[in-house]
Amino acid sequence: MNAFVADRAPAPVEDAGERELLLRVDNVSLAFGGVKAITDISFDIRKGEIRAIIGPNGAGKTSMLNVINGFYHPQEGTITWQGKVRRKMKPYEAASQGIARTFQNVALFKGMTTLDNIMSGRSLKMHRNFFWQLLWRGPAEREEIAHRRKVEDIIDFLEIQAIRKTPVGRLPYGLQKRVELGRALAMEPELLLLDEPMAGMNLEEKEDMSRFIIDVNQEFGTTIALIEHDMGVVMDLSDRVVVLDYGKKIADGPPEEVQASQAVIDAYLGVSH
Amino acid sequence: MFYREAGQFKTSYKADQALFPILQDRIGIAAILLIAFVAIPLFASDFFLTSIMIPFLVFALAAIGLNVLTGYCGQLSLGTGAFMGVGAYAAYKLTTAFPDANVIVMVLLSGVFSAAIGAVFGLPSLRIKGLYLAVTTLAAQFFLEWCFIRIPWLYNDNASGAIEVPRREMFGFIVTGAEALPITRYFVVLCITAGIAYLMANVLRGRIGRSWMMIRDMDIAAELMGVRPLQTKLMAFAVSSYICGVAGAMMVFFWLNAAEPSSYSIRLSFQILFMVILGGLGSLGGAFMGAAFIWILPVLLKFVPGMLGMDIAAETVEHATFMIVGALIIFFLIVEPHGFARLWQIAKQKLRVWPFPY
Numbered sequence: 001m002n003a004f005v006a007d008r009a010p011a012p013v014e015d016a017g018e019r020e021l022l023l024r025v026d027n028v029s030l031a032f033g034g035v036k037a038i039t040d041i042s043f044d045i046r047k048g049e050i051r052a053i054i055g056p057n058g059a060g061k062t063s064m065l066n067v068i069n070g071f072y073h074p075q076e077g078t079i080t081w082q083g084k085v086r087r088k089m090k091p092y093e094a095a096s097q098g099i100a101r102t103f104q105n106v107a108l109f110k111g112m113t114t115l116d117n118i119m120s121g122r123s124l125k126m127h128r129n130f131f132w133q134l135l136w137r138g139p140a141e142r143e144e145i146a147h148r149r150k151v152e153d154i155i156d157f158l159e160i161q162a163i164r165k166t167p168v169g170r171l172p173y174g175l176q177k178r179v180e181l182g183r184a185l186a187m188e189p190e191l192l193l194l195d196e197p198m199a200g201m202n203l204e205e206k207e208d209m210s211r212f213i214i215d216v217n218q219e220f221g222t223t224i225a226l227i228e229h230d231m232g233v234v235m236d237l238s239d240r241v242v243v244l245d246y247g248k249k250i251a252d253g254p255p256e257e258v259q260a261s262q263a264v265i266d267a268y269l270g271v272s273h
Numbered sequence: 274m275f276y277r278e279a280g281q282f283k284t285s286y287k288a289d290q291a292l293f294p295i296l297q298d299r300i301g302i303a304a305i306l307l308i309a310f311v312a313i314p315l316f317a318s319d320f321f322l323t324s325i326m327i328p329f330l331v332f333a334l335a336a337i338g339l340n341v342l343t344g345y346c347g348q349l350s351l352g353t354g355a356f357m358g359v360g361a362y363a364a365y366k367l368t369t370a371f372p373d374a375n376v377i378v379m380v381l382l383s384g385v386f387s388a389a390i391g392a393v394f395g396l397p398s399l400r401i402k403g404l405y406l407a408v409t410t411l412a413a414q415f416f417l418e419w420c421f422i423r424i425p426w427l428y429n430d431n432a433s434g435a436i437e438v439p440r441r442e443m444f445g446f447i448v449t450g451a452e453a454l455p456i457t458r459y460f461v462v463l464c465i466t467a468g469i470a471y472l473m474a475n476v477l478r479g480r481i482g483r484s485w486m487m488i489r490d491m492d493i494a495a496e497l498m499g500v501r502p503l504q505t506k507l508m509a510f511a512v513s514s515y516i517c518g519v520a521g522a523m524m525v526f527f528w529l530n531a532a533e534p535s536s537y538s539i540r541l542s543f544q545i546l547f548m549v550i551l552g553g554l555g556s557l558g559g560a561f562m563g564a565a566f567i568w569i570l571p572v573l574l575k576f577v578p579g580m581l582g583m584d585i586a587a588e589t590v591e592h593a594t595f596m597i598v599g600a601l602i603i604f605f606l607i608v609e610p611h612g613f614a615r616l617w618q619i620a621k622q623k624l625r626v627w628p629f630p631y
Contacts, residue, residue: 069497095499109490111555112483120487124499126480130508133482136475141287144479148286187498 019046021080022191022223023068028077030063037063038074039247045191050217050224052238052255054231056267059244061227062104065193068225069101070094082190096124098190102180102197104227110169114179117168118154121186122147154182158212174205181212185220192216194226198233206230210237235259243267276624292474309463314456322455323528329568330459330466331524336548336560337470338516343546344554345477346509347489348398352391352410353545355417356514357521358537359387362427364522365436369429376441376449377461380526384518390417391514398506414539421534437531449526458527465523469516474557476512485509486555517545551602553614562613566605571598 023045030038038060045051053061066072068079070089078085081097100121109117126147132140155161158178163171168179177197184192197213198206210233216222228234234241235255243251243258245267251258258264276297283289293299313326339353364383368376394413398406421427428436440450447453448461476482484505487495496502525532544567552563574594578585585593609616 071493071497091496092499092501095497101497103494107491107494109487109494111490112486116483116486120483120495120498123480123484123487128480130476130481130512133476133479134472136479140475140479141290144290145286148290152286183498 019048021045022047022082024080025064025068026078026080028064028067028074028079030060030067030072030074036247038067038244040077041244041247041249042077043242043249043252045223045225047223048217048221049239050213050226050237052226052228052234052241053244054228054234054241055244055250058246060247061244062195063247064244065101065195065225065227068094068191069099069193095187098187099193100184100187100189100191101193102177102184102195104195104199106173106176106180108168108176108180108183111167113165113167114160114171114182115151115155115164117179118151118182118186119147121183122151124187151186154185157185157215158182174201177201177205177209178212181209181216185216185222189222191223191225194224194228196227196229198228198230206233213237275627276621278625290478292478306467309467314459319455322459325569325572327455327459327462327528328524329564330462331520331528332545332548332568333561333564334466334469334523335517335520335545336552336564337473337557338513338520339545339549340552340554340557340560341473341477341485341516342509342513343549344556344559345482345489346485346506346513348395348506348509349403349407350410350510350513351407351539351542351546352394352413352417353517354537354539354541355414356387356391356517357524357541357545358417358421358534359390359514360384360518360521361525361532361537362421362436363387363518364526365438366427366429368439368441372439372441375443376526377443377465380522381465381519383522384515387518387521388511388515391517392507392511395507395510398510399503411539414542418534418538421537435531435533436525438526449530451530453527462523462527465519469519470557470561473512473516477557481508489555547602551605551612553612556612556614558617559612559614562617566601566613567598570601571595574598 021044024042025044026042028038028041029036041060041064053064055061063072067074070091070093073088078087079089080086081099109120112120126143128140128143132138155164158181160175160178160182163175163179168176171179181194181197184194194213198209201209213224213226214237217224226234226238238255240253241251241255241258242249243261243264245263250263250267251261276295278295278297281294281296283294288294293302313322317326335353335357338356339350342348342350360383363386364380367379367383368374371379390413394410397409401409422434425431425434428434431437438449440452441448446457448457477485484495484500485508487498487500488502488505488509492502495505521537525536529536548563548567549560550563551566552561553559571594574597575590578590605613605616609619
């Protein structure tokens with residue numbers, strides 16, 4: 001167990017339904033002109049759990065994540081984050097309050113190295129102003145080194161030491177996804193939103209990524225909300241699953257319960273209306 | 274073989290994050306500084322200093338300024354010439370208003386004015402991106418040029434409409450004005466350019482430099498990581514315009530001695546932009562290489578016929594120079610669209626494994 005892991009207390013294992021509330025979404029609706037992306041959805045995310053959001057294509061899963069981290073502003077409904085009710089929020093406010101995320105199509109900073117990409121996740125925690133940065137020697141350098149230590153712990157954790165100085169544009173897709181996870185982890189988030197972390201990966205990469213997600217959740221105690229299409233992964237990893245279809249919630253509960261739900265089976269297999 | 278970092282182990286993050294972590298680079302930069310500070314002043318002629326080195330350093334500084342904005346923060350700007358002009362006029366106003374103040378302090382202070390104006394013209398960058406932003410900065414270029422012509426206060430109601438640099442002394446040396454020695458001017462320009470280049474290298478490797486590059490590479494992700502787009506972009510505009518302003522002030526104070534509004538026309542903006550693109554976007558070394566290519570090469574080319582003993586009319590040489598430089602620009606952009614900085618990186622990689630291909 002490396003220093004990054006040891007720094008943070010493991011989450012106590014309890015029943016998912018009993019844990020403290022971290023985020024609650026109440027009656028949220030989001031429309032783009034006439035297109036209703038999300039209609040009247042309510043669900044909650046509890047501290048320390050892995051919460052999966054699933055549904056067929058176009059169900060509104062990514063829109064839901066964008067609402068949570070402030071990129072879209074819903075027309076109706078409220079979001080309660082750590083006890084505070086809010087209607088809308090700027091993305092950087094969400095970031096500074098501990099919501100980090102990864103993207104469905106990798107959104108790394110292509111011109112920067114792996115190390116700089118993960119360091120960029122520390123932006124909010126670094127405070128030396130422009131004039132200290134000009135000098136570099138002294139406070140700015142000490143701050144940079146302190147954060148470099150944390151970043152190196154994440155690099156060790158994700159086993160990407162060899163590509164530290166490689167520009168991310170040159171990395172294969174699987175590693176890019178891993179660097180993106182590292183960048184989100186560098187923010188030390190309360191809530192980590194993962195948008196299809198396993199899309200386009202082969203079996204081995206999926207196994208690695210699943211292991212990292214479980215480790216992040218169990219060792220760091222980070223709450224995770226996850227969108228994923230690989231049902232095997234979703235059912236194995238998540239504590240609770242919410243299912244969306246055409247912007248509406250059709251099921252919510254533990255994996256086994258959701259799997260047995262007739263509405264979910266209909267949504268995935270199709271049914272004649 | 275020649276450029277191999279094998280065996281140079283780093284035992285601390287401090288050493289790993291140094292500006293030049295590799296020994297060969299440190300030797301190289303020491304050699305360049307030695308040439309610039311010792312060899313050139315000792316051996317160079319006045320012509321070499323005034324016509325080649327001083328303008329080269331001024332343009333290199335302006336290219337660093339534009340590189341901060343375009344290369345590092347990804348905001349295309351065509352207003353460089355005007356921002357340089359703001360620096361020049363501000364320095365002129367300052368030094369005529371306070372004749373006893375140190376002229377170098379005034380030159381460095383003039384950048385503050387262009388930084389403020391640059392930040393104002395950077396406001397549209399929150400909504401407008403890419404080529405469209407370039408067009409809005411074009412507005413800055415035309416508006417400010419108009420100010421330089423139409424506001425007589427800026428050139429102290431001078432009948433010629435131009436600004437003429439007064440004679441100023443520092444520590445017993447004449448630094449500006451027609452009587453200033455080329456060698457004195459050269460040292461002032463060299464110190465300012467090298468100093469600002471070093472300070473910018475510090476900013477660019479830290480948090481602020483990273484936040485600019487985050488905005489450049491993926492602005493949505495940057496925002497979700499907690500970077501505020503408006504503040505970050507405006508800061509890039511301000512820092513970039515500060516550097517361009519100082520370069521513009523140095524251009525008239527230590528090189529031209531006098532300047533008209535047309536000295537800071539769109540032509541200058543394009544010249545600086547070409548230096549940045551040709552040198553390499555997002556590279557400080559590239560700014561120097563681009564400035565050398567665009568400024569020094571044409572000057573040297575003009576001497577080639579004379580050295581070869583060919584008797585060609587001056588205009589023909591001039592035209593031939595234009596054509597050769599133009600052809601070379603196209604050639605280099607085809608060979609390596611990322612500029613000289615990338616070519617240099619590739620060369621380093623080849624040197625590392627030489628004599629083997631990989």
